[in-house]
Amino acid sequence: MKTKKIYRKKRNTTKKKYFKHNIDYSFLKKLTAVHAPSGEEDRVVEFIVNYVKKNKHKWKHAPKIFHGGKYKNNIILVFGKPRVAIFSHLDSVGFMVNYHNILYKIGGPNFKNGTKLIGYDHHGKVNAKLISRNNLKRKNKKITYKSKRKVDIGTNLTYLQNWKETRNTVQTCSLDNRLGSFISLKLAETLENGILIFTASEETSGGDISFLADTIYKKYKVRRALISDIIPTSKSIRMGNGAVISFRDINIPRRSFINEVIKNSENFKYQLEVANKGGTDGEGLIYSPAPFDFCQVATAISNYHSPREKANKQDIVETIKLYKHLMKKL
Amino acid sequence: MKTKKIYRKKRNTTKKKYFKHNIDYSFLKKLTAVHAPSGEEDRVVEFIVNYVKKNKHKWKHAPKIFHGGKYKNNIILVFGKPRVAIFSHLDSVGFMVNYHNILYKIGGPNFKNGTKLIGYDHHGKVNAKLISRNNLKRKNKKITYKSKRKVDIGTNLTYLQNWKETRNTVQTCSLDNRLGSFISLKLAETLENGILIFTASEETSGGDISFLADTIYKKYKVRRALISDIIPTSKSIRMGNGAVISFRDINIPRRSFINEVIKNSENFKYQLEVANKGGTDGEGLIYSPAPFDFCQVATAISNYHSPREKANKQDIVETIKLYKHLMKKL
Amino acid sequence: MKTKKIYRKKRNTTKKKYFKHNIDYSFLKKLTAVHAPSGEEDRVVEFIVNYVKKNKHKWKHAPKIFHGGKYKNNIILVFGKPRVAIFSHLDSVGFMVNYHNILYKIGGPNFKNGTKLIGYDHHGKVNAKLISRNNLKRKNKKITYKSKRKVDIGTNLTYLQNWKETRNTVQTCSLDNRLGSFISLKLAETLENGILIFTASEETSGGDISFLADTIYKKYKVRRALISDIIPTSKSIRMGNGAVISFRDINIPRRSFINEVIKNSENFKYQLEVANKGGTDGEGLIYSPAPFDFCQVATAISNYHSPREKANKQDIVETIKLYKHLMKKL
Structure with a gap:
């Protein structure tokens, strides 16, 4: 080659x-x-x-x-x-917060259960964790998040830097x-x-x-x-x-x-x-x-x-x- | 919410x-x-x-x-x-008349068998009824129409208002x-x-x-x-x-x-x-x-x-x- | 009609x-x-x-x-x-030469195993034959080519005229x-x-x-x-x-x-x-x-x-x- x-x-x-x-x-x-x-x-x-x-x-x-x-x-x-x-x-790719803690993809993120996410809503900085059940096929995966506080609908989340x-x-x-x-x-x-x-x-x-x-x-x-x-x-x-x-x-x-x-x-x-x-x-x-x-x-x-x-x-x-x-x- | x-x-x-x-x-x-x-x-x-x-x-x-x-x-x-x-x-969405009484979708109409349709061809107003067999999955459904008279190829049909x-x-x-x-x-x-x-x-x-x-x-x-x-x-x-x-x-x-x-x-x-x-x-x-x-x-x-x-x-x-x-x- | x-x-x-x-x-x-x-x-x-x-x-x-x-x-x-x-x-449609003799489609060619292809790379004219295993479904077919000489990566091939x-x-x-x-x-x-x-x-x-x-x-x-x-x-x-x-x-x-x-x-x-x-x-x-x-x-x-x-x-x-x-x- x-x-x-x-x-x-x-x-x-x-x-x-x-x-x-x-x-x-x-x-x-x-x-x-x-x-x-x-x-x-x-x-x-x-x-x-x-x-x-x-x-x-x-x-x-x-x-x-x-x-x-x-x-x-x-x-x-x-x-x-x-x-x-x-x-x-x-x-960059990311996720948008929808109702019921659901995340909608922005572009084509390549995600794993537990991935740490950040963003900003009207209360200030957001920290969240991505939840994705592993026993489902990729395309049917429902992606949700957990966060210590309520996050505004429409908030965009991206990966926390490591x-x-x-x-x-x-x-x-x-x-x-x-x-x-x-x-x-x-x-x-x-x-x-x-x-x-x-x-x-x-x-x-x-x-x-x-x-x-x-x-x-x-x-x-x-x-x-x-x-x-x-x-x-x-x-x-x-x-x-x-x-x-x-x-x-x-x-x-x-x-x-x-x-x-x-x-x-x-x-x-x-x-x-x-x-x-x-x-x-x-x-x-x-x-x-x-x-x-x-x-x-x-x-x-x-x-x-x-x-x-x-x-x-x-x-x-x-x-x-x-x-x-x-x-x-x- | x-x-x-x-x-x-x-x-x-x-x-x-x-x-x-x-x-x-x-x-x-x-x-x-x-x-x-x-x-x-x-x-x-x-x-x-x-x-x-x-x-x-x-x-x-x-x-x-x-x-x-x-x-x-x-x-x-x-x-x-x-x-x-x-x-x-x-x-609006609708249907276009093809040969053999087949209808091709215009946009993404949400249809049912028996839906009443209207349109215009060179003979004037068209009245038709949509035929869609229920035992097929949506995406494979062949959609056809029935009408009292022959309808010109290419005629666009939309829903009759109710x-x-x-x-x-x-x-x-x-x-x-x-x-x-x-x-x-x-x-x-x-x-x-x-x-x-x-x-x-x-x-x-x-x-x-x-x-x-x-x-x-x-x-x-x-x-x-x-x-x-x-x-x-x-x-x-x-x-x-x-x-x-x-x-x-x-x-x-x-x-x-x-x-x-x-x-x-x-x-x-x-x-x-x-x-x-x-x-x-x-x-x-x-x-x-x-x-x-x-x-x-x-x-x-x-x-x-x-x-x-x-x-x-x-x-x-x-x-x-x-x-x-x-x-x-x- | x-x-x-x-x-x-x-x-x-x-x-x-x-x-x-x-x-x-x-x-x-x-x-x-x-x-x-x-x-x-x-x-x-x-x-x-x-x-x-x-x-x-x-x-x-x-x-x-x-x-x-x-x-x-x-x-x-x-x-x-x-x-x-x-x-x-x-x-026209055609094929692009990738590594490992693989061909990637240009547009939607309708191909058969053995189809003769031509093209040009920096050595001059290329002659090749398309290889496509018949026992696979069309969309999963891996398309490759055979040629008497090595062909440059990226070379575009089209059908030989008959x-x-x-x-x-x-x-x-x-x-x-x-x-x-x-x-x-x-x-x-x-x-x-x-x-x-x-x-x-x-x-x-x-x-x-x-x-x-x-x-x-x-x-x-x-x-x-x-x-x-x-x-x-x-x-x-x-x-x-x-x-x-x-x-x-x-x-x-x-x-x-x-x-x-x-x-x-x-x-x-x-x-x-x-x-x-x-x-x-x-x-x-x-x-x-x-x-x-x-x-x-x-x-x-x-x-x-x-x-x-x-x-x-x-x-x-x-x-x-x-x-x-x-x-x-x-």
Whole structure:
């Protein structure tokens, strides 16, 4: 397999380069702790806007920031003369509180009985525990919660963070897709030309991609998108094999753009994905009146949509390095 | 449950207010009798345009009317300086005549053997009876019809109206969603600023929401929508408990707008819905290039999509009162 | 049935007319041989653009040609002052090569064990054979391939052409939808006013219809579409019964436009379709911000999505004749 060959060939050089890219993951820890299920991304939007405002003077190039008002729960950062936009969604899967202690899923969470959940209602912070009887098949499972106090109907709950970091890996909830946004924010430090878009409601296909794409196409003529969203590990996609470039998921993007991405990736450590399920903000681009090409470039994670999503640090470094190069070449 | 508490607290005052709002339901009776399945809304469009033209001089503020031509089977009424648009769809579920007396569903009708149907083909009015063998499971049921004369292929059939009105309730076909449009037309009598949009093909997700939303956003900068579409009763949503404000159905709108709607509803009788199925014109707004927020505010009905849809008159009054307030405050 | 009556009445006259329309199918043979699965339409785009450039001086009216760049894998030909656009998609179903010799479907191919496939990877042309165990149910079938050489991951494969032509029929892969594009290109020879759009990624609902529709609506005010896409034969739709006009598939277009198409078809041989599955580029028009009406007018084919799609030559002639008339009258 192409992936493995590349892996062996480059193991040594990559390791060396890895140590040059020492990333402080405390910011990722903070980012993945923020409660921001689809539709309620307000906290993570505020968190990132504050981060950008505080840090942009340290960056090589200061971006224009568009947020609030008609931008809803999305953020656009425009650097220089953009040719390519990177989309990373901010929202996570979760659960919404219904009557009779029932939880309705937000997106496709991968849950277990006893999972700890957090949220906010009009009394303040909520702590709850997910109850799911094990003797039922997944799709028929009735999910409920227990909490020390009554929780308002409609309250959104997400996983309580349980951060675990080793020399080689990070494990936490919401790597999908705070890791994608983290990568975008790492790129922001040196990006000269390009657009970074942080989007809402990807997990529920409820976002504003049509508006966002139309806006940047009309204003900047940008019609090339890279999708910075995580990719689940599988029999073919493994942690430790570098960035992942995806040929397709449930949607099939135009091949010529993907070929261009791959051609520009030849000196990097990457693996190629062919999937027939899952989707990204790329789907929203299809419905947009702007004629976007798109390609997902991502870090693989295991335990997808669970509170224990895990990524390899070296893969994260490889993904950032590849993105840096692509944003210059595409 | 929040709903019940509010109900008890306000029962008396609400009853009093109810008697002040004596609504003549003969107009709703006429409106629900009109044959207008998805794609063939022409008759109800004509009916409403005529009604508006005839009555607008009696209204507090005369709207601009947009219909016909590029507006297809939709109608837009613009009052004053709008900030919010109310979407109510005009089409109903139904059946389309295929070869061999087979009927294909239009949307998701809830049918029984023997249901009386009407429609129009090139010979004029059609009367037919739905035939559905009871010993088969719903999804495998082959639906056919009987009629005294041959019916043209492609003819659309809808339920024959059987209007039943009591002191507290109305029962008829097509409350979904003529009741939503009826509420909009009641608001038209006093509305100062706002847009009322009457839409086509909601039941089949085939409407023109992307065009309509884009049009009013570009022209009026309006990007807030209230969805005046009925909500089915359920274990949690009951007739008699006031207007329904929905947190979600299959789509999950941005929470901050819903919170704003709820905050502005505090002096009204309402219940909150959390659903994980069904959809509204809100879905079309997601795909639109205009950055709309939306929230469904509606009256609950029982026997959803059947010829015997039923609503509580007091709920209708509460929904109208709440909408009046929201159109001033949002 | 309407279809049969018309068929009997017109058999003689139609036969006569048929002989006047002697079509050389060698161009269709070339067109259906081109490898162009969804997302990789580059070869057929180049083929058609070259054909148009080479032949347009022989046509009654020379069109403006829009292709490449933001038009991606789509082509727009604009003739005179257009009122109506004909959409025909260029892509075909196929398979994408995954790891472990597995094939993932592109769209909904109708395959058999042993089917011969072709494609291109970085070594050049690929020849492969599809392997599908017969003892499994269709949906669980794992599809793999055999090839004399290793094939790059992500390579798209389509059916190897096996052209069969009789006096009355043509049989080949990819009649869906090269036949629709072939009909458009036949119309190009004499078209005075109208737009011919050749589109990408219809089989995967991944195309650029929203962009294309918005573009021609803004530039030419065109908002009427005819969909030149094939229709599968069924119990009701038969080869030899003339062009097919569709009332609906999974989507239900506005009836008044279909009625107008039918009214203008009265002197032609056609059959009417009512389907409840399948979709076309019409679906993309629904999501577009341009307010399009659409109606599918097509030739029926058997063995839908297989390498042995078959069409009746007389039906093709009837479809072309009907389109010529409609493009003048609508």
